[in-house]
Amino acid sequence: MKNLNTALGEELRSHIIAESGRQSKERKLKNELLAIKYEMQDYARNENIENELHILDFVKKYLKTLNLTQSKLASVFEMESPNLHKYLKGERKLNPDLVLKLSSFFHTNPEIWYYVQTSNELRKLKEAQKNKGEYAKYDYNEYVEIT
Amino acid sequence: MYVKILEVKSNKLVDAQIIEGKERMLPGIQEGWRFNFFKRSKSKDHSNTYALVVEQNKEIVEGCLIYRMKKAIEPYIAYVEVAPHNKGIHKIHDRVAGCLIAFACRLSFLMGKDHFMGWLAFDVLEESKEDEVRLMNLYSKKYYAQRFGQTTTMIISPENGEKLIEEYLETNS
Numbered sequence: 001m002k003n004l005n006t007a008l009g010e011e012l013r014s015h016i017i018a019e020s021g022r023q024s025k026e027r028k029l030k031n032e033l034l035a036i037k038y039e040m041q042d043y044a045r046n047e048n049i050e051n052e053l054h055i056l057d058f059v060k061k062y063l064k065t066l067n068l069t070q071s072k073l074a075s076v077f078e079m080e081s082p083n084l085h086k087y088l089k090g091e092r093k094l095n096p097d098l099v100l101k102l103s104s105f106f107h108t109n110p111e112i113w114y115y116v117q118t119s120n121e122l123r124k125l126k127e128a129q130k131n132k133g134e135y136a137k138y139d140y141n142e143y144v145e146i147t
Numbered sequence: 148m149y150v151k152i153l154e155v156k157s158n159k160l161v162d163a164q165i166i167e168g169k170e171r172m173l174p175g176i177q178e179g180w181r182f183n184f185f186k187r188s189k190s191k192d193h194s195n196t197y198a199l200v201v202e203q204n205k206e207i208v209e210g211c212l213i214y215r216m217k218k219a220i221e222p223y224i225a226y227v228e229v230a231p232h233n234k235g236i237h238k239i240h241d242r243v244a245g246c247l248i249a250f251a252c253r254l255s256f257l258m259g260k261d262h263f264m265g266w267l268a269f270d271v272l273e274e275s276k277e278d279e280v281r282l283m284n285l286y287s288k289k290y291y292a293q294r295f296g297q298t299t300t301m302i303i304s305p306e307n308g309e310k311l312i313e314e315y316l317e318t319n320s
Contacts, residue, residue: 009217011295011296012268012295012298012300012302013221015295015296015302016221016262016263016266016268016302017262019266019302019304020262020263020266021262023305027305027306030305030309031256031264031265031305032264034256034265034305034309035256035257035264035265038253038256038257039257045148
């Protein structure tokens with residue numbers, strides 16, 4: 001039974017490799033782009049991340065798959081490359097115009113880019129909340145007379 | 148992962164989640180399931196066990212999936228089953244199997260390597276040949292799976308996996 005299973009396993013493996021090879025270039029590219037999209041979705045939903053990723057990290061994955069440079073992307077977006085880099089690195093907040101360009105270019109829904117940005121901010125907030133005591137003094141009760 | 152399944156009585160979609168199966172929640176034969184997910188989840192063969200639960204009652208498992216990466220690169224569904232109360236004409240929820248299979252397709256994109264990215268395989272093993280054929284026809288029609296030759300192995304291609312993911316997992320967006 002084990003030899004039969006092994007033989008069937010090898011045949012199946014060869015079959016998938018052959019079918020995969022017959023996929024169009026467009027389909028193979030789409031598979032890789034979908035994998036990045038799902039990775040972004042999972043990252044944005046995960047509350048416990050060990051290594052923080054930025055929009056830039058996902059854009060780099062997309063660009064590597066598409067064999068394009070960040071400069072080319074900036075040019076397509078009609079932006080200066082250093083300016084685009086600041087947004088992608090998180091030094092500047094995303095705006096709707098850039099989000100729509102990213103989602104249109106990479107074929108994603110627009111919200112996912114905001115989810116990645118927000119999830120990073122929420123994780124930082126969660127970390128800062130460990131020092132909640134320091135913020136107790138910022139309470140209107142300290143400053144407002146209630147008669 | 149947040150998903151929506153159909154509550155048959157009201158014909159409304161209800162919020163649910165596919166979560167990593169914790170041992171204490173996994174069902175077995177004693178609860179009327181065919182497969183012992185509690186026991187099989189302990190197998191050390193690159194498997195992960197997932198349970199589908201509704202948001203309103205996370206204590207009840209609506210369906211289970213054991214997903215495996217064969218030789219660490221080939222996506223494979225080892226076991227998938229919906230809860231006894233979701234089978235037959237009096238079933239409480241529908242779309243459970245679809246959500247779990249689509250979830251496995253999604254994992255095949257995330258974890259499948261090289262030629263296997265997006266390809267998902269599984270075996271249909273029943274007591275009678277008749278049941279095997281009936282079930283393979285169902286998987287083919289409902290989940291776009293293709294039979295591998297004359298075997299009881301079925302394959303879902305990346306193109307069809309993407310369709311299932313859109314149909315079952317992206318109703319939230």
